[in-house]
Amino acid sequence: MKVQLRVNxxxxxFLRNPExxxxxxxxxxxxxxxxxxxxxxxxxxxxxxxxxxxxxASIYRYFENKHRLLIYLVTWYWSxxxxxxxxxxNNMADPVKRLRKVIxxxxxxxxxxxxxxxVNESLLHxxxxxxxxxxxxxxxxxxxxxxHFFKPYKDLCAVIGNMILxxxxxYKYPKSLASTIxxxxxxxxFFMHNLPSLTDFGLKKEEAEIVDFLNDLVFTSxxxx
Amino acid sequence: MKVQLRVNxxxxxFLRNPExxxxxxxxxxxxxxxxxxxxxxxxxxxxxxxxxxxxxASIYRYFENKHRLLIYLVTWYWSxxxxxxxxxxNNMADPVKRLRKVIxxxxxxxxxxxxxxxVNESLLHxxxxxxxxxxxxxxxxxxxxxxHFFKPYKDLCAVIGNMILxxxxxYKYPKSLASTIxxxxxxxxFFMHNLPSLTDFGLKKEEAEIVDFLNDLVFTSxxxx
DNA sequence: TTAAAATGATAGTAAAGCTATCGTAAATAA
DNA sequence: TTATTTACGATAGCTTTACTATCATTTTAA
Numbered sequence: 001m002k003v004q005l006r007v008n009x010x011x012x013x014f015l016r017n018p019e020x021x022x023x024x025x026x027x028x029x030x031x032x033x034x035x036x037x038x039x040x041x042x043x044x045x046x047x048x049x050x051x052x053x054x055x056x057a058s059i060y061r062y063f064e065n066k067h068r069l070l071i072y073l074v075t076w077y078w079s080x081x082x083x084x085x086x087x088x089x090n091n092m093a094d095p096v097k098r099l100r101k102v103i104x105x106x107x108x109x110x111x112x113x114x115x116x117x118x119v120n121e122s123l124l125h126x127x128x129x130x131x132x133x134x135x136x137x138x139x140x141x142x143x144x145x146x147x148h149f150f151k152p153y154k155d156l157c158a159v160i161g162n163m164i165l166x167x168x169x170x171y172k173y174p175k176s177l178a179s180t181i182x183x184x185x186x187x188x189x190f191f192m193h194n195l196p197s198l199t200d201f202g203l204k205k206e207e208a209e210i211v212d213f214l215n216d217l218v219f220t221s222x223x224x225x
Numbered sequence: 226m227k228v229q230l231r232v233n234x235x236x237x238x239f240l241r242n243p244e245x246x247x248x249x250x251x252x253x254x255x256x257x258x259x260x261x262x263x264x265x266x267x268x269x270x271x272x273x274x275x276x277x278x279x280x281x282a283s284i285y286r287y288f289e290n291k292h293r294l295l296i297y298l299v300t301w302y303w304s305x306x307x308x309x310x311x312x313x314x315n316n317m318a319d320p321v322k323r324l325r326k327v328i329x330x331x332x333x334x335x336x337x338x339x340x341x342x343x344v345n346e347s348l349l350h351x352x353x354x355x356x357x358x359x360x361x362x363x364x365x366x367x368x369x370x371x372x373h374f375f376k377p378y379k380d381l382c383a384v385i386g387n388m389i390l391x392x393x394x395x396y397k398y399p400k401s402l403a404s405t406i407x408x409x410x411x412x413x414x415f416f417m418h419n420l421p422s423l424t425d426f427g428l429k430k431e432e433a434e435i436v437d438f439l440n441d442l443v444f445t446s447x448x449x450x
Numbered sequence: 451t452t453a454a455a456a457t458g459a460t461a462g463t464a465a466a467g468c469t470a471t472c473g474t475a476a477a478t479a480a
Numbered sequence: 481t482t483a484t485t486t487a488c489g490a491t492a493g494c495t496t497t498a499c500t501a502t503c504a505t506t507t508t509a510a
Binding site: 452453461463466469473474475478479 | 482484488496499
């Protein structure tokens with residue numbers, strides 16, 4: 001059985017839906033490759049056009065600017081991850097086990113998923129680590145938020161926040177702890193690889209250590225009487 | 226008694242030391258005002274030149290590019306904050322009280338400090354919240370790190386990591402917890418003001434609540450038997 | 451006071467970040 | 481089928497950004 005996974009994206013993010021055309025899928029595919037390779041700062045629509053065998057003008061027919069495209073990629077990832085979480089924690093009765101699973105999914109390198117042909121989730125995961133924060137750390141975060149660009153991120157955090165409450169209904173900061181887990185799953189990964197003295201994982205550089213740290217952080221907070 | 230505070234900056238960050246000339250101080254002063262007002266993305270040396278009554282060319286004599294200037298500002302802040310911490314926790318015997326003080330200093334809005342005339346610490350604090358991560362979230366973080374640009378940040382985290390060990394010598398993740406505290410002091414602040422559903426502080430929007438959250442997070446982790 | 455250093459004034463270049471137009475091919479509707 | 485949208489490619493052009501270079505003038509230091 002082959003199932004095709006399709007992520008429902010906010011229509012305000014694009015001018016023309018990239019999922020619906022070959023060119024659109026190429027734009028997504030090569031934007032992931034290019035941003036992963038050279039970083040978001042040096043990424044331009046001109047380079048993307050060359051790489052994907054089209055013209056700058058054509059890309060502007062899909063996305064207003066490169067920042068919108070970044071938000072598109074990042075929120076695609078959050079939506080996809082929330083789906084992965086709901087799929088993989090389905091039928092898990094124990095809320096603690098569910099939360100442990102979530103921490104592992106957030107932290108661990110994802111394998112490329114064949115059910116989404118033009119998106120390389122593994123590269124996208126690394127992009128979200130390095131560039132994800134830039135999607136909201138702007139002066140126009142308020143307007144972008146009004147357009148609901150960050151809904152997938154907020155939804156994911158809300159899901160995690162509810163799992164936290166399922167573990168301990170009396171815990172006072174479920175939302176803040178949820179966003180802390182998500183951000184730290186990525187920041188500790190970035191630090192481990194680039195500024196290792198900011199972590200305790202400089203020697204082995206294994207994601208499993210980040211998982212241990214986050215598990216310790218979260219469950220000591222939730223288990224106190 | 227009036228003391229002038231001077232932060233020792235990494236010489237590789239600038240071409241000409243901005244602390245040593247009137248123009249240099251103006252560049253720092255107005256770059257803080259401009260970045261705070263319009264954000265780092267729309268900040269240019271041309272606008273800065275107009276604002277500070279000089280020319281683009283003159284600013285390029287001080288800083289290679291705007292990213293170096295951002296790192297200058299952010300690391301200046303980290304150095305200043307580490308000094309504030311050492312000053313304000315001096316003579317505190319109880320390591321728990323010291324760490325609480327640090328969390329408060331990290332999280333709470335700073336007042337403008339008269340002993341550094343051309344730097345508005347309060348505005349700079351907000352810049353570090355919104356733009357600070359961009360100083361290292363780049364493709365050239367490795368080279369920048371080799372030039373020791375992030376030493377003040379690492380030093381600060383190391384100090385906090387040692388305070389964590391002073392509270393509990395057996396705690397396994399002092400460095401990661403330190404960087405988590407620092408990052409979350411800022412991210413929870415940004416979220417509270419811009420994406421409040423990611424926090425538990427959306428109603429009152431008070432920094433004191435972030436302090437409570439971080440204290441809870443840190444000290445339950447450190448107090449477990 | 452004289453030389454050196456810092457700044458201002460001005461010019462210029464390549465690239466980034468767009469917008470506009472036109473022709474054609476392919477998809478779609480009448 | 482024919483007519484007509486629609487999508488895309490090709491090309492041009494415009495403003496801003498991110499620099500570099502040159503030379504005159506002012507300030508500072510020896």
